[in-house]
Amino acid sequence: MHNVAPLLNHWIAGKPYEGSADRTADVFDPATGEITKVVALAATSTVDEAIAAAHEAFPAWRDTSLARRTQVLFAFRELLNERKEELAAIITAEHGKVLSDALGEVSRGQEVVEFACGIAHLLKGGLTENASTKVDVSSIRQPVGPVAIISPFNFPAMVPMWFFPVAIAAGNTVILKPSEKDPSAANWIAQLWDEAGLPAGVFNVVHGDKVAVDALLDNPRVKAVSFVGSTPIARYVYERGTANGKRVQALGGAKNHMVVLPDADLDLAADAAVNAGFGSAGERCMAISALVAVGDIADELVEKIRVRAEALETGDGRRGCDMGPLVTRAHRDKVAAYVDAGEEAGAKLVVDGRGVKPNGAENGFWLGPTLIDHVTTGMTVYTDEIFGPVLSVVRVETYDEALALINASDFGNGTAIFTNDGGAARRFQNEVEVGMVGINVPVPVPMAYYSFGGWKNSLFGDTHAHGVEGVHFYTRGKVVTTRWLDPSHGGINLGFPQND
Incomplete structure (x- = not known):
């Protein structure tokens, strides 16, 4: 007799949804390959219920x-601090990343919560007294209304936290559609908001697939949409959302390059390449996936990376391993197919993770750290966003070649340069066509009071996440011109009003 997997349902109007689920999806433990629960996939009517709850809650919360x-x-922040290990364990159980990485994800998301606690300073307007005689002009910022957040599987806590703390602090209500691959973190967060005293309907969770996404994009009650995911879907979300009159920020894919100049500390660069390439099994939009070795350092640098990569232990994230599994078996096989294609195209496989012996269950979704050398720009292992633990090494002769390589990419999310030459670093940060740049920092994710986002096909829309840009995305400016008449004023004047 088989055990029936428990159902994870939506969270609407301050409580777990009691409606039935006509469609569901399996949720796996990636380290064992076992189904741990099934998640409801919302019909359009269910999404509309969540939007209605957010719409009803908006006037009072505003x-x-x-x-x-x-x-x-502040109450939410304190609860999250007290129970962050609980959330990290949920992330590891459904995403697969090691516990320390999951805890780091929660901490980076918490930075945005703390930023939002100080939002009063960014919401205050300005006032000009006597802009015209006895006429004052002031500016204010107001919330936009119910907003949707569509988040990816790779950061089930941090990415939603890039958005909803700012949206809620600014007076908006939220409908979160998390990835159906690791959905439990969203419900846990919803429960935490309830404990913090957030009114019912201000934060809602609907689980689902494209049906739910389209329902959020089409419903006129949703005023703004924040999305993070692959570039083709980001483009789709942006085009469909804006066609329906919504404000949209859609963060897409990436192919992040790390340039290593001949004067760099190669041990530091090798450590950074391994950390940024294989952390979270490479399932990061800020992962380094293309290492650009400049000059004659490539052989030495590749050897240093090889030694470090082969020393990593791949296994169950709850066992203290260095790197966990990939999120699903289908994704694991897709990443392995890119490795196959790179080898067939003539690249040199230095470390092959396809046959890794993991510290974990036999049926886990395993693929170990993979290092591929002599990669050229025509190979799919270079051109495509792989989203796995695959680090490609491209060899060039000069700084100018490295820069041209990056600027020719369709993506412009993150990049890094490793050098001890301040002039070269300063030139790089000025010339590179990428939204987030690291100087001797391999994963340049900005602090919460700055904004996160890339260029080119890594971002659709003109507003980045969190920071000041995030506050502006979730608010609208309004200018008020005021004149209070005093007893001495009177008379009729039909002329066009003039400033004087």
Whole structure:
């Protein structure tokens, strides 16, 4: 007799959804390959219920004092600090990343919560007294209304936290559609908001696939959409959302290059390449997937990376291993197919993760660290976003070749340069056509009070996540011109009003 997997349902209007689920998807433990639960896949009507709850809750939350909204944010922060290990364990169980990485994800998301606790400073407007005689002009920022967040599988806690703390602090209500691959973190967060005192309907969770996404993009009650995912879907979300009159920020894919100049500390660069290439099994939009070795350092650098990569232990993230499995078997096989294609195209396989012996169950979704040398720009292992633990080495002769390589890419999310030459670093940060740049920093994810986002096909829309840009995305500016008449004023004048 087989055990029936428990159902994870939506969270709507401050409580778990009690409706039935006509469609479901399996949720796996990637380290064992076992189905641990099934998640409901929302029909359009269910999504509309969540939107209706957010719409109903919006007027009261918008008019709640900024002081009270901030108190709820602080309460959420304290609860998350107390129970972050709990959330990290949920992430590891469904995504597969090691516990220390999951805990780091929660901490980086918490930075945005803390930023949002101080949002009062960014919401305050300005006032000009006597802009015209006895006429004052002021500016204010107001929330846009119910907003949707569509987040990816690779950061089931951090990426939603890039958006919803700012949206909620600014007075909006939220419908979160997390990835159906690792959905439990979203419900856990919803419960935490309830404990923090957030009114029912301000934060809702709908699980689902394209049906749910389209319902969020089409419903006129949703005023803004934040999306993170692959470039083709980001483009689709942006085009469909804006066609329906919504404000959209859609963060797409990446192919992040790390340039190593001949004067760099090669041990530091090798450590960085391994950390940035294989952390979270390479399932990061900021992962380094293309290492560009400049000059005659390539052989030595590749050897240093090989030694480090082969020393990594791949296995169950709860066992203290260095790197966990990939999120699903289908994704594991897709990544392995890229390795196959690179080898067939003539690249040199230095470390082959396809046959890794993991510290974990036989049926886990394993693929170990993989290092491929002599990669050329025509190979799919270079051109495509692989989203796995595959580090490609491209050899060039000069800095100018390295720069041209990056600037020719369709993506412009993140990049890094390793050098001890300040002039070269300064030139690189000025000339490279990428949104986030690291100087001797391999994963240049900005702090919460700066904004996250790339260029080119890594971003659709003109607003980045969190920071000041995030506050502006979730608010609209309004200018008020005021004149209070005093007893001495009177008379009729039909002329066009003039400033004087």
